[in-house]
Amino acid sequence: MMIRRIEDIVTVLLLSLLVFSAGFILSSADFWIFAEEIKDDVKAKITDLFYSHLYGIETEGRPYFLLSEDAHSKFLKEGLSVGIFFIVLMNSIFNVLFQPVFLSPLTPQVLLNAVALPFFIYGAIRYFKKIPIMILSFFLLSFYMATRGGAVIEALIRHAMLCELIYLMVSSAGFTGWITKKSF
Amino acid sequence: MARIIFACAYDIFVFISDRDVLLPDSRYYSITGQYVALLLKGYDKGSITTDILPKDWHGREIFFNALKDTRLSGIHFSNFFKEEYLFFYIVGIIYFLIGYFPIFIRVFNIVMSMASVYLFFRISRRHFGELAANLFLLAALLSPTHFFYSAMLSKDILRLFIMTVILWGIYG
Numbered sequence: 001m002m003i004r005r006i007e008d009i010v011t012v013l014l015l016s017l018l019v020f021s022a023g024f025i026l027s028s029a030d031f032w033i034f035a036e037e038i039k040d041d042v043k044a045k046i047t048d049l050f051y052s053h054l055y056g057i058e059t060e061g062r063p064y065f066l067l068s069e070d071a072h073s074k075f076l077k078e079g080l081s082v083g084i085f086f087i088v089l090m091n092s093i094f095n096v097l098f099q100p101v102f103l104s105p106l107t108p109q110v111l112l113n114a115v116a117l118p119f120f121i122y123g124a125i126r127y128f129k130k131i132p133i134m135i136l137s138f139f140l141l142s143f144y145m146a147t148r149g150g151a152v153i154e155a156l157i158r159h160a161m162l163c164e165l166i167y168l169m170v171s172s173a174g175f176t177g178w179i180t181k182k183s184f
Numbered sequence: 185m186a187r188i189i190f191a192c193a194y195d196i197f198v199f200i201s202d203r204d205v206l207l208p209d210s211r212y213y214s215i216t217g218q219y220v221a222l223l224l225k226g227y228d229k230g231s232i233t234t235d236i237l238p239k240d241w242h243g244r245e246i247f248f249n250a251l252k253d254t255r256l257s258g259i260h261f262s263n264f265f266k267e268e269y270l271f272f273y274i275v276g277i278i279y280f281l282i283g284y285f286p287i288f289i290r291v292f293n294i295v296m297s298m299a300s301v302y303l304f305f306r307i308s309r310r311h312f313g314e315l316a317a318n319l320f321l322l323a324a325l326l327s328p329t330h331f332f333y334s335a336m337l338s339k340d341i342l343r344l345f346i347m348t349v350i351l352w353g354i355y356g
Contacts, residue, residue, distance in 0.1 A: 108328070109327065109328050109329065112323070127311070127312070130311050131307075131311060131355060133351070133354055133355075134351055134355065137351070159340060161329060161330065161333070161340060161341075161344045162343075162344050162347050162348065164327065164329060164330075165300065165301070165304050165324060165344075165348070166304075168320055168323045168324055168327070169304055169307070169308050169312075169316075169320045171323075172308065172312070172316045172317075172319035172320040172323065173308065173311070173312035173316045173320075175316070175319065176312065176313065176315045176316040176319065177312070177316075180315070
């Protein structure tokens with residue numbers, strides 16, 4: 001009982017500190033000055049990541065995936081846009097899921113991932129409140145891997161084994177949730 | 185058990201053919217781990233003799249790169265936060281304790297991989313029920329990725345295990 005009370009007090013103190021700090025940061029000009037200073041660096045880093053991703057897809061990935069011809073050149077001419085961001089995000093997730101172990105797009109694993117996709121989407125939406133960090137980790141890790149090292153090499157399935165396990169878990173939950181219509 | 189049998193058979197294949205066809209990086213981790221094992225045995229850069237070095241030129245090149253790497257001049261605490269160096273240390277410790285038998289690294293990776301799948305199974309059973317958990321277990325254990333790569337000398341399994349433990353800490 002005593003320990004519970006101390007835990008509650010510590011939790012309240014930490015939350016108060018967090019709220020106070022967040023309020024100060026957001027309402028003071030210091031955060032704005034810091035954001036302005038790092039804005040160019042952050043933009044340059046993000047541009048580099050997107051460039052390496054699109055370049056990797058164009059040079060290494062062309063034999064394996066159906067890609068639009070002009071995504072890379074459009075990015076160089078126009079810079080980052082919503083469309084380019086969407087292409088990179090989708091490429092990342094699909095390269096992680098559907099990249100074969102061997103040089104063939106029709107391995108059983110890829111077929112299983114393709115069949116499980118609707119159940120994964122259903123499970124991710126239905127169970128997002130239960131396991132938000134896990135689902136977000138799946139998307140963020142896929143995105144990070146495919147943009148950091150190259151769309152084809154870094155998204156190699158052995159680098160994305162955690163994403164695969166999350167995918168299988170959420171798909172099986174979505175499948176059983178679908179067929180039983182039970183809410184856990 | 186199937187994974188261990190595959191790991192033993194593949195280890196024999198690699199020993200005979202001297203080529204790790206599924207994961208060429210393995211040699212790099214194995215030889216650098218060998219160097220770390222020598223450090224643990226008390227060797228330093230000056231006392232390593234030519235009979236300890238790998239016999240082929242590629243192995244020697246990897247070994248000399250490890251010798252030149254200042255981060256591997258000893259066991260440094262900061263290296264435990266870099267997955268590559270952490271894996272070198274684990275390989276080195278296993279070689280130091282058991283001897284230069286890569287099969288034990290493969291078994292270590294198999295154990296890490298199975299433990300990761302089990303932790304995910306526990307999370308799935310807790311949040312989604314028995315049926316979903318069993319389906320996941322079936323798919324994950326039969327997954328070719330995990331089956332083949334858990335038997336390799338790869339740091340990916342270590343990364344998978346650490347991140348699985350973190351997720352299990354949050355959701356387990």
